Amino acid sequence: MIRYPSLQAGAVMGTTAPSSGVPTETHALLKLAVSRMESKGFKMVCGDTVWTQAKAASAPAKVRAAEFNQMMADESIQLIIPPWGGELLIEILENIAWDQIKNKWILGYSDISVLLLAVTLKTGIATAHGTNLIDLRGGVTDETTGKWPEVLAVQVDESILQHSSSLYQKEWNFAEPSPCVFHLTEPTCWKSVSGADVHMRGRLLGGCIDVIRHLIGTPFGDVRHFQQYYTGNEPILWYLENCEMSVTDLRRSLVQMKLAGWFHNSAGLMFGRSAANRPVEDYTVEDVYRALSEELQIPVIYDIDCGHVPPQLTFINGAYAEAGLKAAEGSGSVKQTFKP
Template sequence: MRFPRPLQPGDRIGVTSPSSGVAPRMQGRLDVALAALRDRGFDVVVGECMGADRVVSAPRGQRAAELTFMLVDPAIRAVVPPWGGELAIDLVDQLDWDALAAAEPTWLVGFSDMSTVLLPITLRLGWATLHGWNLMDTPFESPEGLLHWLDVAGSTTPFTQRSPGRYRSLGFYDYVGDPDVSTMELDSTGSWTVVGGGDLDVSGRLVGGCIETVSDLAGTAYGDVPAFGREHADEGLLVYLEAAEHGPYDVARALHGLRLAGWFEHANAILVGRTPAPSLDDFSQHDAVVDALGMLGIPIVLDLEVGHTQPFLPLVNGALGRVVVDGERREVTQTLG
C-alpha cells in the first residue's frame, strides 16, 4: 500500500468535478465550502470542470485529464469533488494510469459516485483513498466520536472513531436557503448491530464504496477486489458497502453479483452503512444483505455511519482497520500504513 503524506495547513487542495458539477443556485454553498478549507489554512485551486449544464461537469476526456493533472501535480496534496453524481464510471478507462502509477500518492476524497474512481485507484495503484465526505460537506463539524476528513487525511498515528448513536433521518439540507449550515442535525437514535447478535473484534484492510456504483466495476480490470486481497491484504479485508437509493431487490441482486465475483473471498467481515434507501413490507434493506451474503459465514455489521446518511464516518481504502462491537462499544480504528 502507498499512503499519501499527511495533509498539513499550507498544503494545496484541488477541487474538480469528476462527475456532477455545481449549478449556479448552489454557488453560495460552494463558496462556503471553499472558505472552510481556506479558513483551516489550506491553499485551494478550483479546476475548469465545474459546470452543471448536463449530468456531468464536462466531457469525459476533459474531466479525466483534469483529475489526472491534479493527482500527479506534486504541489497538490489532496483532491476533493463538490459531490458525487451519476456517471463517474465513464472516467475509469480515460485516466492516465501510467502517469498516476509513476506519481507520488495524493489524497483523493469523496463518496457516492466518487466511489467509482476511489476504488479503482486503490485497487490498481495500491494508493490509499479517503471515502466519506465531499467538498460540500466540509463546512460541517463532526459530532463527538467521529473525525472530519481533513483530520483523517492529516493523521500521523492510528486513530479511533466511535458511533455517536445518532443519525439524521430528515434528508438533505437546504443549501440554497441556508448555504452556511455547519451543524449536523441528528434527530434519530441508532447504532451498529451484528447480524445474528453477539460481540465482534475483527481486523483487515478496508476497501469498499457505494453499492450502486462500485457493483458495476465487478468483473472488470477496475474492480478486481479478489486480486487486491491477494496482493495487499495478507491480514484479510474488511469490505464496506452502502446503498444510496436502490430498493432492496436491486441491492440484493447487486450484492449477489459481488459475491459471485469473489469480492468477499478475503473478507474477515462485511460492514454495511446505514441507508436512506427504501425498504419493502416483505423485504427490508437488512433482508437484502442477509439474503445475498448471509450464507458466507462471515461476520456482518449493519448500520455503520458510512454513506448517504449523516453523520459521516470517514474510512480510508487500504488502511488497516479494526472493528469492535462489544456491549456499548462501537468503534473502528484505522492505521495508515
C-alpha cells in the first residue's frame, strides 16, 4: 500500500540541493523565495548545499546525500524542497539511507524527479512532482502552480481536482521580471492523439524523461515490483515531460522504457509541453506520440501542464488518478485520490 505524507499549516520546510545548488550571483533569488515562504507561515531550514555550485553540482555526491539524509531524519521537517533541478542527482542514490526514509513530502521536478520516482518505487511513499522553491519567489503565484500546498495537505482517502491552466509561458523573460515569476501569455490547449475526448484511470508515476530513463536496470527503477508490492497490480498512469532531448532521442528513450517493461499494464500516457520538441527532418513529436499509442494500445494526451514550460500541476507519485480531456475545448483535469 502507498503511504502519504501530510503537510500541516506552519510546517517546517527543509531546502537542500541534491542536484544543483544556487551560484553566488543568484543567491538573491533563493533568499527571496525563502522570504516568501516565511511570509506564508512556513518555517524554513536551509542546508549548506543550496548556497554552493561547482562542477555541475552543489557539492560532492556523498555530501549531498548526507545532507538529504540529515533532513530526512529530522522529525521537525515535514517537506523537503530543493531550490531547483540540475544534472547529477543520480550520483546520490547509492548513498541514501534507504532504510531510514521517513514519511514526509519531497517536492520538485526536472532532475529532482529521479529522486521522487526512486523513493516512491523503492519505498511506496508518495512524492510530489511540481514546483521548485526558486519559482515560488514571486509576490503572487498563478492558480495552477499555486495549488501545491492544497494538494500536499490532502488526507488519506480524500481527493483533489486540478484543472488545466488558462495560459502558459512560451519563453523566459528575465529582463522584465513578472510579479508571479512566469510570463503566462499563450492559450493552453491539451490535445489527444486520437483527437477525441479521453478518460484514464491509474496510479500516477512519472517525471522528466531525460533523467528518469537512467533508473532503468538499477535497483531504483523496478516498476514491476512497485506495481505488485504496493498497488496490487493496478494500472499505471504515466505523466512524462521532455526537457532537452531531440524528438529522435525522445523516441529512443520511450522505446527503451517500453522494452524495459515500464509501460506494462499502463492505463495511459500524459506528456507535458516542451520547447525541445522540434522536428528532426520530417519526424515530429506527434509521430512519436502516435506510434507509442498504437504500440501500447493506450490513450495518449499531450501538451499538459507539466514540466519545464510552466505553469504546472502537482502530480503525486503513487496516488490514484482520473485524468480527462475535453478535446473540443482543449481543456483537461486530473483528480487525485490518496488511496493507500
